[in-house]
Amino acid sequence: METLEISGVHKDYLLLVYQGEDKLFIPVEQLDLVQKYVGAEGKAPKLNKLGGSEWKRVKTKVKASVQDIADDLIKLYAEREAEQGFAFSPDSDMQREFEDSFPYQETEDQARSIKEIKKDMERIRPMDRLLVGDVGYGKTEVALRAAFKAMMDGKQVAFLVPTTILAQQHYETMKERFQGFPVNIGLLSRFRTRKEQNETIKGLANGTVDIVVGTHRLLSKDVKYRDLGFLVVDEEQRFGVTHKEKIKQIRSKIDVLTLTATPIPRTLHMSMLGVRDLSVIETPPANRFPVQTYVTEQNNVLIREAIERELARDGQVYYLYNRVETILKKADEISALVPDARVAVAHGQMSESELESVILSFLEGEYDVLVTTTIIETGVDIPNVNTLFVQNADHMGLSQLYQLRGRVGRWNRIAYAYFMYQKDKILREEAEKRLQAIKEFTELGSGFKVAMRDLSIRGAGNILGAQQHGFIDSVGFDLYSQMLKDAIEARRPKEEKQEEVLPVEIDIQIDAYIPEYYITDSRQKIEMYKRFRNVTTEEELESLQSDMIDRFGEYPEEVEYLFSATELRIHALAVGIEQIKEEAKKITILFSEEGTKRIRGDLVMEVIAEFGRSVGVGMDGTALKLTMNIQNKSLQEWLFNVKTLTKNLKSALKEEDPAGKA
Structure with missing residues (x-):
């Protein structure tokens, strides 16, 4: 990180050094264009020359490979979307009674996860959801509520666990939780006698056993279900390849919920690409201390x-x-x-x-x-x-x-x-x-972060075939993921595509940066700039302000300007402005073409009226352009005016109709 003074304005830049000592300075507002290289363990990245063709060639090669994978994933995704499963009924009175009998107050994350899972279950498409949460954070209770919902619709539930001891413990938990409700529980593990196992298997075949918990014994050929509708897999990564193949065969038409504390990189990656749905429980239960x-x-x-x-x-x-x-x-x-x-x-x-x-x-x-x-x-x-x-x-x-x-x-x-x-x-x-x-990860609820760190230490592992290993190492995991995500997005049906949010260019002559005397450590500085970059709402901006004061103390004027520039960007994003530029004692505010379509001209005139003759309105091609005269105004005064103007423009937006179109 280096602070440079250009035309009298101080700014922070990230310095990149290329092969042959070529240098490139990246302004902090473009930090999103730089990613950390993450490859396999012990693999050093190869440096390229600045302006050379080698890097472009490597990226083109990876892109071609990634497009093949994207086709496979989209096909997989489309098959999954098209599959007909069973749409479970909305919650019954007995479901509410069962949930009210939980002796503890559920955490916010538990409540959100339960809602997401139930919503999935009520769809016709078979569910495939990954529930990530630390050991002891209440994943089992979430799974039992979903299982109860399935049983209320007459479906059987299989609860697959990796160890005999865990099967026994889940069995005890189920006996306690389902007590007083019309639920018949079975257990299949090596701790059961042959006779007990046969009784459970018979009960599953004739439908008298509603829920069965067990180890991979559940996957044996002699275990047949009368009407299996819901499968819970606890710690999927603990099962071997053959077990996983059998799980795949079971899961094609039924709803599946996978529980894990630290997902394996491949599973996590698939969830992040949208091939599997993901719920995360990060809030610890009450009265819990970090280890x-x-x-x-x-x-x-x-x-x-x-x-x-x-x-x-x-x-x-x-x-x-x-x-x-x-x-x-x-x-x-x-x-x-x-x-x-x-x-x-x-x-x-x-x-x-x-x-x-x-x-x-x-x-x-x-x-x-x-x-x-x-x-x-x-x-x-x-x-x-x-x-x-x-x-x-x-x-x-x-x-x-x-x-x-x-x-x-x-x-x-x-x-x-x-x-x-x-x-x-x-x-x-x-x-x-x-x-x-x-x-480092001692705070409660770090399981998800640990999985992400594991990804960065080990690389992504075999995502979809061993040949991808070399590609990931050649461009790094982050860029590989981004390319794969882009390729998937490009192949999605139009109505499913996520609307791209165009960046806002803010070019105003103010010292908006983090001085070295305020944050001395470069890594912390980069981390804070990334947080500024990711802020999209005023609430997030306030949270960042209090965090900054909490960690580094009261901030100087330069950081105050950085907050102002970020606030400007938030307002600009909300109304469809693509550029705010200062030149020759004027501030030009240029809307994107899409933003111009979303705004009402008559209401814009009402907004600018309160600034008198200092704000003019016009067009730049098909885009709306506003110009504010800042001559004879102090920096604080005109900056406040620009922030007020961009914020007030929200009131000029066209109302959206129920279909979501302006």
Whole structure:
């Protein structure tokens, strides 16, 4: 970021350096033309010459590839839109009674997600929605309300989960939530005897079982449904390729809701491209604290003290150790370190009955520390566990670390998570980035942000075929996504296309920038300029003002002018102005052709009347043009007048008819 003075006006520019040390200064109001390069891990971008043809050639090649994908996606999207499913009825009295029996106040995001899901269910098109929300943020309750709605219309519901323990816990939750309502619940998992499983399968075939929860056992050939209408998939990324193929076969005609805390890059990307619908729960439940997160070298003194602190408040501890062959030795070490602690071991190579017995004993408080592998990642909800250790955390992926941290802090007491790596070990750059990210994202509700960061550390992965990998690396993930989005948009039917919002050019001679003495860090400066750029309403502008004061203190005059210029842009966008320019003691306000069509000439005359003879009106071709004389006026005075004029022009807009056309 560099501040340059041109014709007596100070402005901030982003300096780009090209191959051969060529330089280009980008004004901050055009920051949206610059994107951060995101490729696969360890992949450095290739620099091009300024004005050379190489970059254009690379983009042309990627564009051709992207157009093929866009065709596939549009076809997929059109097939999905054309598919006939079942349109569920509006909410019944019993639905309202069921929802009122929820013992907690639902959060704002929960309420919004429920509304979005129900709206989808009431359409004839089969639903395919992704519900993103942190562990313990109430995704299950949202899913159960949708499931109840399906059952009220006589449809059966399948609730697919990745682990036996989770299936058991969901089963218990369902028994509690559906108590007193005419709902028959089935459970299919390895923890059920053959006889119990057969009874459930029989009930699904003859329609006496309304909802079944289970692991991939639900996908077995012997499981047939009388009338399956709704499928909930919990943590889709935990299922293997063959399971996913079977899920695909089930899902073509029925409504599907996928729940996840940190979606895999591909799933998230598909949602962001509009191939899947997306709901996000970011608000934490009441009385929830962020988990205190530490990234540290392995240290026995720290481990002992943290376990003793947890035991002193009658809490429990997870110690994650991912090597089954030496896990018993690790449990003995912890017993020797804290002799008062009752230590148990759990891992995936134990028999089902053994594993269930250990987990249930731990759940009932018979043990203080559970030394375990990553099987707890999508495991049981134990609110009493509020200290977590992860040994060799540098070997794990970011979403996995985040998922693990979500196992603690699910109650109204402060929780602690220690991500440890071997002493004196030099960490790989990607591992360091992941550990840094997990430390940064401590605020509640960061799951979605973690998935986005994971995208930027790992690249997008295989979006639609391995051949795309090289293309993503050649232009970077952001630009690739933008090109794909543009290609999809170009192929959409006209009525579905999003109306393009044309940028407003504001060229006025004022010192509107962020001085270095106010924000010294370049990265923070870029972040703030991006926020200015993205503001589209007065409410967002006020929020940015209070944020700025909160973070950096009272702002100087230059930043005040930056807010004024942004306010001008907001008003201009609202009325269809494409340019506000200062030249020769005049301010010219030029409407776009579309903006000119949307405004009433007689009302424009009323608006400019209050400025007397200082504002003139005319045409530039087919576009409306206003000219304000600013001679003999101070900067503050004419700037205030221009803001008032552009704001008042909203009252001259033509009213829209119900069809949405002016």
